[in-house]
Amino acid sequence: MVTETENWLTRRWGKWVVPYAALWITMLIGGVAVVILALFSAEVYDNVVDSAGLANLDKPALAFMEHLRNPGLDAFVTGFTNIGGGIGMPILASILTALLIYTSRSWRPLILIGGAAAVSITATSLGKKLIGRTRPDHADAVPPFENSPSFPSGHTLNTTVVIALVVYLACLQIKRTSARIALITAGVIFIVAMGLSRVFLGHHWMTDVIFGWVLGLAWVGIVILAHRLFHGLRHREHAGPAPTFEHPAHLHEGAAGGTASGTSPAGASDAETPGPAGRSSPPG
Secondary structure, three states, rough: OOHHHHHHHHHHHHHHHHHHHHHHHHHHHHHHHHOOOOOOHHHHHHHHOOOOOOHHHHHHOOOOOHHHHHHHHHHHHHHHHOOOOOOHHHHHHHHHOOOOOOOOOOOOHHHHHHHHHHHHHHHHHHHHHHOOOOOHHHHHHOOOOOOOOOEEEEEEEEHHHHHHHHHHHHHHHOHHHHHHHHHHHHHHHHHHHHHHHHHHHOOOOOHHHHHHHHHHHHHHHHHHHHHHHHHHHHHHOOOOOOOOOOOOOOOOHHHHHHOOOOOOHHHHHOOOOOOHHHEEOOOO
């Protein structure tokens, strides 16, 4: 005879253990793949430089940016690029993640963004150590100067990962299409501007930035895949709908608890429940 405790454990296994195991395994395998991709891209980069392929972009791009400089613009871009640095980006990421945790009533934004940022930092560190590429000369750069290896651009890679995931998770909570488009547009502009700011200031070569964008987007795609897989398994176990932009998942514990007891919480259904300021019910 199956006891109540065994029933509870069975429900919890299907509701939490299996989906979270899939989430972590996918992110772990994907993270290893991205780090390997970073190492592989470093080798490819060496060959590119030797054969004067994409490297032909570097000096012309830097020369073009130097012609755009003036004291006022230099100061503005320096302030902006500091947002993506070792101090600015952790602060920004923490604020945005805290907002997502608050609005979604879930700790999963911390898992996704924190885990993704850890992998991107690892890929950046390994890429820099392996290639050891020298940054543009100080004569071609705007102070304060940086002396660490140049490839890949850590500002670009980490900004791409953090901002893209914040936009993705925020779009799952926003109901209005126009608001989603505005948010995505702002995110794209921020990511592109951060990368170009590194070239403008002469702190990175253009190819450093390009590889940062590519690696960042590849890793973001894997993290989103893991997130979708997590919710797919949750939905299969009757724990709520998988998230889409039209049907965000209702995964906060209040809703889940109401469903588990056989009653719909406050008349909720699988359809979206509009929230304040045009937001739909919180996703996981």
